[in-house]
Amino acid sequence: MTHWNDADLARVGAAEELDLESERADGTLRTPVTMWVVRAGDHVYVRSVKGTVGPWYRGTRSRRQGRINAGGVRQDVTFRPADHDEYAAVDAAYREKYGRYTSIVEHVLTDRARESTLRLEPR
Template sequence: MADWNGTDLDRVAAAEELDLASERANGMLRDPVTMWVVRSGDRLYVRSVKGTDGPWYRGTQSRHQGRSEAGGVRRDVTIQPADPGEYAGVDAAYREKYGRYTSIVEHVLTDRARASTLRLEPR
């Protein structure tokens, strides 16, 4: 696992949204999908409101690689499933960062959404 450098980590974590383009089986990038991104510790995470059935989530499963862009930082990333032990920290990060969107943030805090928690690692 590669680590984010401090400046890039801070910039991506501070961004309101992240664009993620996952790689198809043939290595070509899909169209980017805009989503919320949170930081827990020194790691970045995304989730699908639709859980593992969400189309963009399913798209990440062919190669577990893609390209992210947020806060002026564009990086090729490895997309790894988060361990369930990471969920509580990610939940707290979503509440803190997006809590002002009360009726929306609850959708990324369901068991269905938690099951789709992905960690973005630079490559």
Template sequence: MADWNSADLKKIAAAEELDLSSERANGTLRDPVTMWVVRSGDRLYVRSVKGVDGPWYQGTRTRRQGRVTAGGVRTDVTFHDADPDEYADVDAAYRQKYGRYPSIVEHVLTDAARASTLRLEPR
């Protein structure tokens, strides 16, 4: 597992949103998708509101790598499936960061969304 440098971790975690571009089989990047990003410990996570059937999530399955841009940081990443034992901490991070949007944040706290939890690691 690759570790984030402290400055990038803080900047990305503090950003309201993150743009994620996954790589196609030929190595080119898909168009970016804007989403929420949260930090738990020294790790960054994203989830698909539509769960594992969500189009952007499906795009991450091809090569399991891509690029993210947030908080002035643009970096290449790998996508790792989060372990179910990470879900509770990620849920708490979503509630803490985005709780001011109660009718929206609930959509990333469903069982379907939890199943799509990806840990972002720098490459």
């Protein structure tokens, strides 16, 4: 596992949104999808509101890598499924960062969304 440098971790974690491009089986990048991103500890995470059946999430499964752009950081990443013991910290990060969107934030806090939690690791 590769770790974020402190500056990039801070910038990506503070970004309001992240653009994610997953790699297709042939190595080309899919069209960017804009989503929320949170930092919990020394990791950054994304989730699909639609869970593991969400189109962009399914796209991350073919090669398990892609590219992100957030907070001025453009980085090739590996998509790692988060462990269940990471979910509580990720939930708390979503509540803290996006809690002002009370009618929306609850959608990323469902069991369905939790199952799609991906840790983004630089490569």
